[in-house]
Amino acid sequence: MKIGLIGLGIMGKPMAKNILKAGYDLMVSDLNANAVADVVAAGATAADNKTIGETCDVVLTMLPNSPHVKSVMLGANGVASYMKPGAVFIDMSSINPVASKEVAAVLAEKNIEMLDAPVSGGEPKAIDGTLSFMVGGKQEVFDQFKPLLDCMGASVVRCGDVGAGNTTKLANQIIVACNIQALAEAMTLAQKAGVDPQLVYEAIRGGLAGSTVMDAKAPMMIAGNDKPGFKIDLHIKDLNNALDCAHSVGAPVPMTASVQEILQWMHNHEGGQKDHSAIAQYYEYLTDIQIGR
Ligand code: NAD
Numbered sequence: 001m002k003i004g005l006i007g008l009g010i011m012g013k014p015m016a017k018n019i020l021k022a023g024y025d026l027m028v029s030d031l032n033a034n035a036v037a038d039v040v041a042a043g044a045t046a047a048d049n050k051t052i053g054e055t056c057d058v059v060l061t062m063l064p065n066s067p068h069v070k071s072v073m074l075g076a077n078g079v080a081s082y083m084k085p086g087a088v089f090i091d092m093s094s095i096n097p098v099a100s101k102e103v104a105a106v107l108a109e110k111n112i113e114m115l116d117a118p119v120s121g122g123e124p125k126a127i128d129g130t131l132s133f134m135v136g137g138k139q140e141v142f143d144q145f146k147p148l149l150d151c152m153g154a155s156v157v158r159c160g161d162v163g164a165g166n167t168t169k170l171a172n173q174i175i176v177a178c179n180i181q182a183l184a185e186a187m188t189l190a191q192k193a194g195v196d197p198q199l200v201y202e203a204i205r206g207g208l209a210g211s212t213v214m215d216a217k218a219p220m221m222i223a224g225n226d227k228p229g230f231k232i233d234l235h236i237k238d239l240n241n242a243l244d245c246a247h248s249v250g251a252p253v254p255m256t257a258s259v260q261e262i263l264q265w266m267h268n269h270e271g272g273q274k275d276h277s278a279i280a281q282y283y284e285y286l287t288d289i290q291i292g293r
Contacts, residue, residue, distance in 0.1 A: 002027070003148070004052035004059040005044075006072055006079070007093065008035035010228075011119070012062030014126040015092070015152045017042050021129075022151035027052050053082025058145065062092045065237050066099035074106055085111035088141060090149075092133075094118040094234075096241040097163035097170070098248065100136065104162040113141045116162055117149060118169035120176075122230055130154035134172070136164035170245055173238040177259045177276065179213040184280040187221055187291050197292050198222050217277040222292030229275035236263045236272075 001024065005016050008030040019026050020043045027047040028039050036046050049072070052059060059079055063069050069091055073080045080089070089107055091100065091114070100116040107114050115137035125131045131153040135142055142158045149156045159168045187197040201218040204210060220226070239260040246253040262282050269285075271278050280291055 001025070001058065001148075002056045004028070004047070004056035004079070005062065006030065006049075006052065006059070007062035007068075008032065008039055009062065009064075010123050011092075011126045013039060014123065015062060015131075016044060018126075018129040018152045019148070020044060022148075024148070024151075027056060049077055049079045050082050053079040054084075056083075056087065058088045058090060058148070059083065060090050060092055064093065064234070066095040066241075069093055069095055070099065070103060073103055080107060080110060080112065083110065083112055087112055088145065089114045090117050090145060091115070092117050092119060094169050094173070094238055094241075095166055097136075097166035097245055100166050101163045104137075113138060114162055115141055115145065116165040118165050119153065120169070120172050121153075125154075126152070133157065134159050134165045134168035136160055136162045136166065136168075166241075167245065170238065170242040173235065174242055174253065174256050176213055177235055177239060177263070177279075178255050179211060180217055180276055180279050181259045181262060183214055183217060184221060184277075184283045184291075187218065187280065188283040188287050188289065191289055191291055192287055220275065220277045221280040224290060224293060226271075226274040226278040226281070228273065229277070231272065232263050232266050232274055232276050232278060233272040235276045236260065236267060239263065 003024050004027045006029045008016060013035055016028055016039045026044040028036060028044045029047060030036050040046050061069055089112055104114040115135055117133050117135045119131040119133050121131040129152055133149050133153045133156040135158045146156050159165055190197050190200045205214055239256055242256050262279055265282055284290055
């Protein structure tokens with residue numbers, strides 16, 4: 001099976017290397033020539049949209065957002081215009097589920113099936129090949145390509161038809177953002193009340209408040225480490241998609257709206273490229289403290 005992968009950023013690059021490790025034949029493309037060279041050194045072949053579309057049985061994308069996926073696949077010189085009927089497109093980017101359905105509808109006219117298969121887990125799990133995939137699309141297409149996703153993930157779950165993967169990802173992103181906000185608020189309260197946030201973390205991490213978010217982000221907040229990880233600007237993108245989707249289906253999401261405003265404040269204060277745990281810096285600004293220091 002010949003595979004094409006477009007998008008070799010923080011996530012796409014290690015995912016490409018895991019596809020190669022599993023023994024697949026991989027063609028890659030990215031606007032960033034250094035990223036392409038790195039993955040070619042690991043065994044991939046560099047190719048343009050035309051060659052990827054004409055040659056590959058399955059085309060994967062790992063791009064920032066809906067407009068990038070639409071333009072790479074459906075724009076002028078887009079990959080889809082070169083793909084053979086019967087080929088499959090799997091988008092692993094986190095995009096608006098409405099856009100996933102739109103792309104799938106255009107591809108269906110060309111007899112190309114699509115899965116939307118966004119991931120959670122971040123760069124460390126992309127490197128380890130232990131991402132969680134949430135997938136939308138037909139059962140038989142999912143069954144056929146699950147082994148390919150398995151080489152990048154520890155968990156690969158079909159959530160429904162096309163769009164269901166990205167709807168699930170929006171749920172994931174709401175829960176993560178609200179958790180980070182709650183953690184930052186609680187750590188700020190503890191320190192203002194005279195209790196060491198490190199000891200608060202150690203005391204509560206094994207109880208009901210403990211979480212994967214707490215274990216990943218509390219140490220970063222306490223150390224003042226805002227190196228991304230997952231960038232605030234990408235989380236703003238995800239929550240914009242969540243708000244869009246929520247408004248279109250009539251689901252009120254007041255907590256999402258509130259944390260989105262804090263992320264936006266961070267963006268406006270040169271925080272867009274920082275890790276999303278830097279939400280803590282908003283609280284530090286409000287209270288004139290530095291958590292853990
Ligand atoms: P990134 O910005 O590091 O990488 C995106 C890559 O796409 C870049 O290398 C860029 O050059 C490339 N690109 C953009 N437009 C292109 C085009 N027209 N043609 C070819 N290449 C193009 O982003 P990332 O962190 O790798 O995230 C990718 C997706 O995965 C996003 O949707 C993000 O929300 C999602 N995601 C990220 C993380 C994380 O922790 N970083 C975790 C889970 C999901």
